[in-house]
Amino acid sequence: MEQSKRSTFKLLFYLKKNEPKKNGAVAIMGRITIDGKPATFSTKLEIQPDNWDLKHGRVSGKSNVAVNTNNKLDKVRVRIVKIYEEMMKDEGFATSQKVKLSFLGVGVMDDAVLKLFQKENQDFARMVAKGERSASTYAKYKKVYEHLAEFIKLRYHREDMAFRELNGDFIREFDFFLRIDKECTHNTVWVYTMPVIALAKLGVKNRLIRDNPFEDYEINMEETDRTYLLKEAVEKLMLLKPSKQRYELVKDLFIFSCFTGLSYIDIKKLKWSNIQSFFDGHQWIISRRKKSDVASNVRLMEIPKRIIEKYRGVTRNDFIFPVPSNSTCNKHIEKLIKEAEIVTEQKVTFHTARHTFATMFLTEGVPLESLSKMMGHKNISTTQIYAKITSQKISKDMDLVAPRFAAMENAFEAMQNENVAPEEIVMSGEELELAM
Incomplete structure (x- = not known):
């Protein structure tokens, strides 16, 4: 001292x-x-x-x-x-x-931000190699690392920095850097700041810092319009006989997603061991989402059951489907949508099927809580995005309610027939204004 x-x-x-x-x-x-x-x-x-x-x-x-x-x-x-x-x-x-x-952060800090981030990415890469994590998620983490390294060098003129130097201004400045320097959209900023916030929480867990410096930072995903197909369009696509045989597999996988809500990667990783008979005597898909590692349990309806049986024995391993690459799926889906003469405002991709599952089953009356469990969402707030329900559901709800007002409508119509003419009502209204 x-x-x-x-x-x-x-x-x-x-x-x-x-x-x-x-x-x-x-x-x-x-x-x-x-x-x-x-x-x-x-x-x-x-x-x-x-x-x-x-x-x-x-x-x-x-x-x-x-x-x-x-x-x-x-x-x-x-x-x-x-x-x-x-x-x-x-x-x-x-x-x-x-x-x-x-x-300067010249390799002497055991608690350096980028140093820990790089280690986490290396561990994640090993899990991707084993098929335990998604390659697309790993690509996202690598991109965030690149942006963060560039930000630290540009704003702080150094190669790395200690966790103890982090404060609330850091994450807000990184937010600004992503929006202005990198011209990222609001939702992309949300996607890119979340791993940095998670890194700070890891720093607290590893006792590199006492408190999370980003506690006061708030950003939420914007509720963007999500492309989906109406039930009629799904039926149209389901009954379509594709012009080329190679489109058939992608059509079946897309329809399977429309009735299970499973994403591309979850269908690709789906194994026969995931199909189980449950307490109610029905078959269920019991799995965990690759993206979030959250349980996703979906009861199999007849359509996805038949698709599963159609491809039984096709693969030489425990995987249920022989799934093409995501880009191939998206190209074939684009062709299928045109052949089925389905008109949409936005481009349809394989992920559209997952959104279709959500809106279609929500429209048919499946509660939000049940839908959230089936889709494997961490928070019901994610599922609530679909509660900006389709116009079709609103119309359908009104059709159900309308008959209940039939007696009231008939009574009102009878009363209207006995009333004075509208011209006289308007005339009396004008006289009233003059009197006032």
């Missing part, structure tokens, strides 16, 4: 004038000095030397360049001071080299 009291700290910004660039700009350097021992680093910023205020170690003037550069220098100063203060608090001493390395 005695050493921490005597420790002196100083941070200075200066120009590296001896190595000017072709345009005359020079690099802005930083020098951390603790107890008289310096450690220099590059801020990754540069300016024209004539614009440098030597006395204050800042860019002079009020131009946009000056303001932006000074703001970045201020952020560098705040981060370095925070690192120094936390080292003094946690360890009782700090050296200029140690603070510098912590700031």
